[in-house]
Amino acid sequence: MHLLVQATIVGILIGGVYALLASGQTMIYGVTRTINFAQAIFAILSAYLTYTLFGALGLDPLLSVLVLVPAMFVVGAAMYMVLIRPLARSSGELALIVLYAIGIGIQGLLDLVYKTNTRLITPSYTDLSWTVAGFQIPAVRFFACLLAVAVLGVLHVIRLRTKLGRALRATAENPVAARLLGVDVERTSALGMGLGVATAGAAGAVFGMIFPFNGNTQYDLLSKLLSIGVLGGMASMPGTIVAAVVLGVIESVVAAEISPDWSAFSFLVVLFCVLSVRPQGLFGQRLRGAL
Amino acid sequence: MFTALLVALPLIIGQHWQVNLLVFTLMYAGLAAAWNLLGGYTGYPALGHGAFFGIGAYAMAIGTNHIGVGAGYRSFLLVLPIALATGVAVLPIARLLMRTRAATFALLSITVMFMVQTFAYNLRSLTHGSEGISVPLAPFPATTFERPFYYAMAALLALTLLVCWAVRTSKLGLSLNAVRDDEDRARGLGVQTELVKLVAFALSAGLTAGFGAVWAYYVTFVFPGFAIDPLLSLGVILMAFLGGRRTLWGPVVGAALIVPAQQYFAYRYGASHLYLVAYAALFLLVIYLLPDGIIPSIAARLTRLTRLTTRCAHTPRAHIADSIADKDSITDKGERV
Numbered sequence: 266m267h268l269l270v271q272a273t274i275v276g277i278l279i280g281g282v283y284a285l286l287a288s289g290q291t292m293i294y295g296v297t298r299t300i301n302f303a304q305a306i307f308a309i310l311s312a313y314l315t316y317t318l319f320g321a322l323g324l325d326p327l328l329s330v331l332v333l334v335p336a337m338f339v340v341g342a343a344m345y346m347v348l349i350r351p352l353a354r355s356s357g358e359l360a361l362i363v364l365y366a367i368g369i370g371i372q373g374l375l376d377l378v379y380k381t382n383t384r385l386i387t388p389s390y391t392d393l394s395w396t397v398a399g400f401q402i403p404a405v406r407f408f409a410c411l412l413a414v415a416v417l418g419v420l421h422v423i424r425l426r427t428k429l430g431r432a433l434r435a436t437a438e439n440p441v442a443a444r445l446l447g448v449d450v451e452r453t454s455a456l457g458m459g460l461g462v463a464t465a466g467a468a469g470a471v472f473g474m475i476f477p478f479n480g481n482t483q484y485d486l487l488s489k490l491l492s493i494g495v496l497g498g499m500a501s502m503p504g505t506i507v508a509a510v511v512l513g514v515i516e517s518v519v520a521a522e523i524s525p526d527w528s529a530f531s532f533l534v535v536l537f538c539v540l541s542v543r544p545q546g547l548f549g550q551r552l553r554g555a556l
Numbered sequence: 557m558f559t560a561l562l563v564a565l566p567l568i569i570g571q572h573w574q575v576n577l578l579v580f581t582l583m584y585a586g587l588a589a590a591w592n593l594l595g596g597y598t599g600y601p602a603l604g605h606g607a608f609f610g611i612g613a614y615a616m617a618i619g620t621n622h623i624g625v626g627a628g629y630r631s632f633l634l635v636l637p638i639a640l641a642t643g644v645a646v647l648p649i650a651r652l653l654m655r656t657r658a659a660t661f662a663l664l665s666i667t668v669m670f671m672v673q674t675f676a677y678n679l680r681s682l683t684h685g686s687e688g689i690s691v692p693l694a695p696f697p698a699t700t701f702e703r704p705f706y707y708a709m710a711a712l713l714a715l716t717l718l719v720c721w722a723v724r725t726s727k728l729g730l731s732l733n734a735v736r737d738d739e740d741r742a743r744g745l746g747v748q749t750e751l752v753k754l755v756a757f758a759l760s761a762g763l764t765a766g767f768g769a770v771w772a773y774y775v776t777f778v779f780p781g782f783a784i785d786p787l788l789s790l791g792v793i794l795m796a797f798l799g800g801r802r803t804l805w806g807p808v809v810g811a812a813l814i815v816p817a818q819q820y821f822a823y824r825y826g827a828s829h830l831y832l833v834a835y836a837a838l839f840l841l842v843i844y845l846l847p848d849g850i851i852p853s854i855a856a857r858l859t860r861l862t863r864l865t866t867r868c869a870h871t872p873r874a875h876i877a878d879s880i881a882d883k884d885s886i887t888d889k890g891e892r893v
Contacts, residue, residue, distance in 0.1 A: 300659045351844065358601035361662055362793060363843055365603065369790060370836025376829035484786060488670040491663040499660065530674045533667060540664070541652055 271400050272521035273514055278403075279475065280513025281410035282468055284506045285417055286486075287493040289464030291505045292420075293341075295437030296457035297349055300494060302365040305486035306372055307462050311337060311469030312478050313379055316386050326386050326470050327408055333466035334416075341462025345455040368487075372480040383477040391474070409471035416467045417506070420460070424502070433457050437500065485529065489516075492536045511535075562710045575702040579774065581815040582709040583767050586716045587788070588795040588807030590763035593720060595793065596801040597729060598756045599736030600654075601662040603789050604669035608646065608761040610784030611672060612638050612768025617689040617778040618682065628695055631773055632708050638769045643762025650757040654750070657739070669784060676780035688779025691772055705774040712770060713808075716763050720804055723759070732756055791818075791835070798842045800849030809850055814838075 286308055293301040311333045318324040318332065348367070352360045393404035424430040432453040435443035444450045472478065472486075493512055497504035512532050520528040565578060587609065594602045615638045620631050653664050676683045683689065696704055723729045731752040734742035743749045772778050795814050800806030817838075822831055846853055 294659070298659070300663055348840070358599075358658060358662060359843065359847075361601065361659060362603070362790075362797075363840065365790060366794075366836045366839040366843075369787065370833050370840075373829045373832025373834075373836065376832070381829075484670065488667055491667055495656075495660055495663055495667075526678045527674075530671065530678070533671050533674075536667070537652060540656070 267399070268521055269518065272518045274400055274402065275406065276514035276517030277510055278406040278410040278513070279517065280510035281413040281417075282471055282475070283489060283493060283513055284509035285413040285464050286468040286472075287490055287497070287505045287509045288417060288420060288502060289461035289468075290490055290494055291461075291497070291500065291502055292433070292464075293458050293461035294494070294499050296433060296454040297345070297360065299349065299360040299364065300491070300499070301458075301461060302361060302487065303344075303368040303371065304461070304465050305483040305490055306368040306375075306480075307337060307340070307465035308469035308472055308486060309478055309480065309483050310371060310375060311466040312386070312473030313375055313384070315470040315473050316384050319386055319388065326388055326474050327412060330412065330416075330467050330470050333470055334463045337466030338459040338463040340459075342455045342459035344462070345458035349458065350451065350454075368483060372483055376480045379479075381479050381481070383479045383482075384473070385477040386473040388474065405471075405474045409475060412467065412471055416464060420464070423460070429453070429456060433460075488529065489532070492532055496536055496539060559714065562714070563707075565706075572702060575706055577816055577819050579702055579706050579709055580819065581811055582706070582713050583771060584792065584795055584815050585808040585811035586709065586713040586767050587764055587792045588799070588811050589713070589716045589720055589804075590760050590767070591792045592796050592801065592807050593723060593763075594756050594760040596796060596803075596806075597723065597732045597736065598753060600753070600756075601658070602665045602760070603662050603793070604665035604667070605760070605764050605792060606784050606786055606789040607669040607672040608642060608764040609768035609771070609788055610669075610676060610780075611642050611645075612765030613772035613778045613783040614676065614683060614689070614768075615642070615765070616769035616772040617691045620691050620773070621689060629704065631694065632704070632770070635708065635712070635766050635769045639762040639766030642765035643758040646761045647754060647758055650754055650761070651750075654753045654757060666786075666789075669786065669789065673780055673784040676784060683780070686780060688777060688782070691776045691778065693776050694773060702774075705770060708770045709767070712763070712766050715766075717804065717808070719759055719763065723756075724804060728752055728755065787832070787835070790839070794835070794839050794842065797839075797849055798846065800851035800853075803849070803851045806849050806851045813850075 286304065290301050290304045293299070293304070314333060314336075315326050315329045318329045319326055324332075344367070348363060349360050352363065388405075390404045390408075395402045395404065395407075422430075424433060432443070432448045433456070435446065435448050436450050436453045436457070440450050443453075476482070489512060493505060493508045496511070497506075497508035515532050515535060516528045519531040523531075562582075569575070587605065591602065591605055594600050616631075616634060619634045619638070649668060653661060653668070656664055677685055679685075694701075694704070723732070731742070731747045731749070734745070734747050735749050735753060739749055768783070772783070791814070795810030796807045797810070798806075798814060799808065799810030818831075818835070821834055842849075848856070
């Protein structure tokens with residue numbers, strides 16, 4: 266029982282990081298109707314950049330977020346303008362495959378530059394942990410979760426309280442109507458994609474402190490992100506966050522109780538069980554029309 | 557004529573590396589054609605065909621090792637049963653996957669691939685985990701070692717193209733096109749959408765597994781990261797796109813262009829990472845410069861040519877219609893929505 270609670274705590278903490286990464290994916294899906302298959306590799310990319318910043322300049326990973334988030338924002342917005350916008354007229358699946366190819370290309374570049382040995386970012390507090398009521402709370406995961414919650418909070422404020430947020434939500438709901446009402450859909454979509462990729466920047470920085478990573482880790486991360494997307498219903502922000510935390514907990518509990526080998530797999534099983542009952546995911550709406 | 561060329565090729569050029577290249581070209585051509593059944597005709601963006609390829613490869617490896625079917629040509633007898641069995645075995649999962657559409661489907665298909673890979677890594681008693689399984693080396697004479705595999709791939713490719721052709725010319729193909737264009741309307745009009753989608757999925761997966769089986773026997777070693785490769789899925793899609801999705805010969809043309817380039821690149825520059833970059837770059841080039849693929853582009857060029865000649869020939873009305881059509885295509889390009 267103690268083990269179960271302990272695993273749940275660790276799972277919730279890591280679920281926060283997944284939630285951050287997946288919320289970017291959801292935002293991008295909202296404005297482009299495309300799943301960002303490169304989201305995972307952007308996280309790995311920023312984990313590597315954090316690694317370099319930490320190694321070369323001694324910059325704390327939690328602070329490097331301040332550099333990485335704007336940088337990734339620019340990358341995401343530029344990617345929309347150059348690569349995704351020209352495809353807007355064709356089907357969403359084409360953009361999806363393009364993003365997948367971009368992911369593989371970036372992985373190739375990272376493997377070239379950093380080689381394929383796994384890395385881990387180890388700041389001074391790597392092994393630090395606190396004991397609260399008999400349960401261990403690892404510092405790194407706690408900070409990571411805290412950062413994730415902070416960024417998610419900022420995103421939430423942007424989405425609900427600013428003009429850009431209104432434009433983003435309008436575009437996600439109905440691009441044609443949004444355009445008719447005076448929203449610059451192109452610009453909003455570019456900014457939305459920028460924000461989405463920026464969350465990968467923030468999540469990647471802390472991800473690199475928690476898990477050892479190399480270019481290939483993107484597949485592992487991608488499968489988690491995609492599962493969260495399906496379970497959460499792709500376009501729903503609350504759904505995404507709930508699904509991400511559920512994933513974190515299931516993964517962590519299975520790793521503790523059964524075997525780490527099967528932890529990723531267990532979530533896929535849950536996913537398929539849910540889908541057999543609700544093909545649109547837990548919070549999703551039914552898609553109409555063959556997209 | 558194509559068949560004659562296929563049969564004669566390895567007899568004309570006997571160099572090992574050349575035949576080896578041909579084996580892989582045929583394999584990818586077949587894989588791309590099999591993918592086309594689901595990804596092209598039906599319009600379901602499947603990203604996880606590496607899973608079925610891996611299942612075929614593992615089935616072959618386990619079949620030749622554990623069950624002890626004698627080596628040599630008889631091992632090829634396993635290929636068709638493996639393809640059939642995979643086609644049938646994927647039906648329950650296909651039923652689940654086919655309830656979703658578009659992006660969600662793409663995502664689930666890739667998830668299935670990760671699941672299969674997890675099984676390959678973790679079911680150690682069956683798959684030997686990350687150590688991989690070696691397949692007994694085929695006892696073919698060294699000078700013409702590749703030839704049996706070449707013919708096996710060629711036969712399987714012929715079968716795949718035959719299936720594609722049969723699908724295209726039958727009611728099934730029409731139904732699949734209807735599903736691609738507007739699934740809800742197709743169902744409303746009485747197309748058995750569930751059924752035809754399942755058939756397309758099973759055919760596509762089964763044929764892919766068949767190629768995996770021959771491949772495993774050829775390379776004599778199967779291991780999870782190698783047999784269930786995300787890059788394989790992407791490569792196959794790339795070839796189908798380059799040649800022309802939804803055409804019969806497009807995937808073959810795409811594979812014939814890409815596989816030699818890919819092998820040349822791999823030998824010349826070795827570094828597999830550079831190769832990933834080149835692959836992605838090539839993919840982007842194809843999508844942005846030739847979005848319809850080679851065969852449809854050529855076909856469009858031809859129709860435009862014939863149209864031009866008829867326009868010169870006369871009828872002012874056709875002329876006006878043409879210029880209107882041209883204008884339409886320009887506004888199409890200029891605007892979104």
